[in-house]
Amino acid sequence: MTHPAGTFRHQAEIPYDVKLLVDPTQAELRELSLQQVPNVFRSSYGNIDRITRCKSRFAHSTYIIAPITEQGFYSAKVVPPQLAERLIERQRRYIESVGALICINGYQGLGRHAPPVQWLYTPEGANVAGMQQVLAFPRSAVEDAEQLDAPFRPHFRLVMTPACLSPETPGEVAIIVDLEHWTTYVLGSDYFGESKKGMLRMLCEYVYQLGGLVMHAGAKAVTLEQRRVTMAVMGLSGTGKTTTTFSHQGDVTEPIQDDMIALWPDGSCSPTENGCFAKTYGLQEDQEPVIYRGTIHPDAWVENVYLTEEGSYDFAKQRLSPAEVEHWSRTLVDTGAPPENVAAYAAGTVRPEDLLDEQGVPLDGWDFVAWTQNGRSIIPMSAIENSAGLQPIPALDSLGILNRDEGTDAAMPGVVRFRSASQAAAYFMLGETSMTSAAGKERGKTRSPFTQPFFPRAPHLQAQRFAELAARLPQLQLWLMNTGYVGGEQRDVAAGRALKVKIAHSSAMIAALLADRIAWKQDPDFGYEIVDAAAPENRALLEAVPIEILEPRVHYERQGRAAEYSAWVAKIKRDRRAFLTRMGVGEEILREIER
Numbered sequence: 001m002t003h004p005a006g007t008f009r010h011q012a013e014i015p016y017d018v019k020l021l022v023d024p025t026q027a028e029l030r031e032l033s034l035q036q037v038p039n040v041f042r043s044s045y046g047n048i049d050r051i052t053r054c055k056s057r058f059a060h061s062t063y064i065i066a067p068i069t070e071q072g073f074y075s076a077k078v079v080p081p082q083l084a085e086r087l088i089e090r091q092r093r094y095i096e097s098v099g100a101l102i103c104i105n106g107y108q109g110l111g112r113h114a115p116p117v118q119w120l121y122t123p124e125g126a127n128v129a130g131m132q133q134v135l136a137f138p139r140s141a142v143e144d145a146e147q148l149d150a151p152f153r154p155h156f157r158l159v160m161t162p163a164c165l166s167p168e169t170p171g172e173v174a175i176i177v178d179l180e181h182w183t184t185y186v187l188g189s190d191y192f193g194e195s196k197k198g199m200l201r202m203l204c205e206y207v208y209q210l211g212g213l214v215m216h217a218g219a220k221a222v223t224l225e226q227r228r229v230t231m232a233v234m235g236l237s238g239t240g241k242t243t244t245t246f247s248h249q250g251d252v253t254e255p256i257q258d259d260m261i262a263l264w265p266d267g268s269c270s271p272t273e274n275g276c277f278a279k280t281y282g283l284q285e286d287q288e289p290v291i292y293r294g295t296i297h298p299d300a301w302v303e304n305v306y307l308t309e310e311g312s313y314d315f316a317k318q319r320l321s322p323a324e325v326e327h328w329s330r331t332l333v334d335t336g337a338p339p340e341n342v343a344a345y346a347a348g349t350v351r352p353e354d355l356l357d358e359q360g361v362p363l364d365g366w367d368f369v370a371w372t373q374n375g376r377s378i379i380p381m382s383a384i385e386n387s388a389g390l391q392p393i394p395a396l397d398s399l400g401i402l403n404r405d406e407g408t409d410a411a412m413p414g415v416v417r418f419r420s421a422s423q424a425a426a427y428f429m430l431g432e433t434s435m436t437s438a439a440g441k442e443r444g445k446t447r448s449p450f451t452q453p454f455f456p457r458a459p460h461l462q463a464q465r466f467a468e469l470a471a472r473l474p475q476l477q478l479w480l481m482n483t484g485y486v487g488g489e490q491r492d493v494a495a496g497r498a499l500k501v502k503i504a505h506s507s508a509m510i511a512a513l514l515a516d517r518i519a520w521k522q523d524p525d526f527g528y529e530i531v532d533a534a535a536p537e538n539r540a541l542l543e544a545v546p547i548e549i550l551e552p553r554v555h556y557e558r559q560g561r562a563a564e565y566s567a568w569v570a571k572i573k574r575d576r577r578a579f580l581t582r583m584g585v586g587e588e589i590l591r592e593i594e595r
Helices: 026-036 068-073 081-098 123-135 145-149 192-209 241-246 289-295 322-327 329-334 339-347 421-430 460-471 503-514 536-544 552-558 562-582 587-593
Strands: 019-022 040-042 048-050 062-065 077-079 100-107 116-121 156-161 174-178 183-187 213-215 217-224 227-234 252-257 261-263 269-271 275-279 301-303 376-380 396-403 415-417 477-482 520-522 529-531
Touching: 026 040, 026 048, 026 123, 048 123, 062 081, 068 077, 077 081, 081 156, 081 174, 081 183, 100 123, 116 123, 116 192, 123 156, 123 192, 123 275, 123 301, 123 376, 156 192, 174 192, 183 192, 192 213, 192 376, 213 460, 217 241, 217 261, 227 241, 227 503, 241 252, 241 275, 241 289, 241 503, 275 289, 289 376, 322 329, 322 339, 329 339, 396 421, 396 503, 415 503, 421 460, 421 477, 421 562, 421 587, 477 503, 503 536, 529 536, 552 562, 562 587
Parallel strands: 019 100, 048 301, 062 077, 062 174, 116 156, 156 183, 227 396, 396 477
Antiparallel strands: 040 048, 100 116, 174 183, 213 261, 217 227, 217 252, 261 269, 275 376, 301 376, 415 477, 415 529, 520 529
């Protein structure tokens, strides 16, 4: 039985016999990273870039401690207590052999429900400690003078040892989640996402117990004709959540949070992090100026971004030349590339074109020839232009879902409005998008509810809670936006078979949504509402966004592909019902995808 939220606290004493470095400064963590962490480089901007062995999260190596018979109660795999204890003891022995831990104390959010958190890292994780300290809210932001004078007693604890491998689990990585004691143990991963997500997983359980729901969403305050409201956007990695959060609408736009928010039973929402965790691949100053300038800020931390010989970042780096592989050979081998393959490629004894499949994805053992697209930056809110003051946050007025549609069956409208809380809950659970580099080599459509993979309980409980919360907020605007393509993918755009939903299109649709300037009509196939192209009120929006994006049926009909569109409608309804059924979603929500 998990200790109830709000009642259990760890003791102030840290349960390892080691020397502690408690709450070091950012400057101290940077110096420690340069001394203790492998494959760390200082950029010409003054910030630090770490090249990691693990390029993404290891969901397949994440386990909740529970008997095998209780697997159906959790969204992740379970691990028997005996194996968990063996791995935790392995980590303990490693920590005490090293003899030192970095301790970061802070809060996962703001407000009276914000849980106190303690993060512990061995020295080779100093850069992760620095990143996590940026995202944590300091004690001074939550505690009064009396609390600040008392020893810190965390509700959650995370222990991370990047160099302590786990031979018994895939990739020699293990993430052990002890919900009973609000503790997560990370062995073998040097990827910052495991630290960030490890704590968010426990936060999901904590907020759920208190009647709310944590959502994978960015948020911003927007001022419209002197009315200040909060807009939140849910989206999986690569859908444009951060881009949308930092785009400008209304008279004033103030970013609040770029990744996760908590929605409470009274309709209020709160941030979970004191900074921005941004994807950097393809980053351009003219397209995303706030994120670009934040990423090159001296106070930012960077992970897996290509550094030129001059020390600047190349955010668009893809395939490496033999000379570049030679330059990076030590780091590539240190982070897992086969030495013999690195040497052969650098010497020019293999042809680059022979190492890629028909999709341009490197073959096994040759991943290093293509620089990872899962580069990230961690930016403190103090380095984010026009960031909002976080106390208090205005009422949540608008909540949307981002779907990056791509491929031959990309046919989601540019923007839709949901007609009920149940309908919105169905699409919240679907979480449809196209897989991106953060998902590794896999491509194609993926579905994942918008608290996954952080919600530890059975998935259907998310849908039920979301519908309950949305129903309590009748004024809440619920919508979905396609941030990908209509009719195909990038290579189809030049051929005229597809249209790209550009950032300018997205910004225009959001501006019209927030100002309530859209006249809607009901989609005949799905029952949600789409832009009524015939309505005079939508003339300005249609000048900014092609009708084919707002109503994809038009695009398919104009191209003589009407049968293709009809086949997509039938197939996606079947696929959606099958997925939601596997998630255990109730019939009331299931019916909403077929109207």
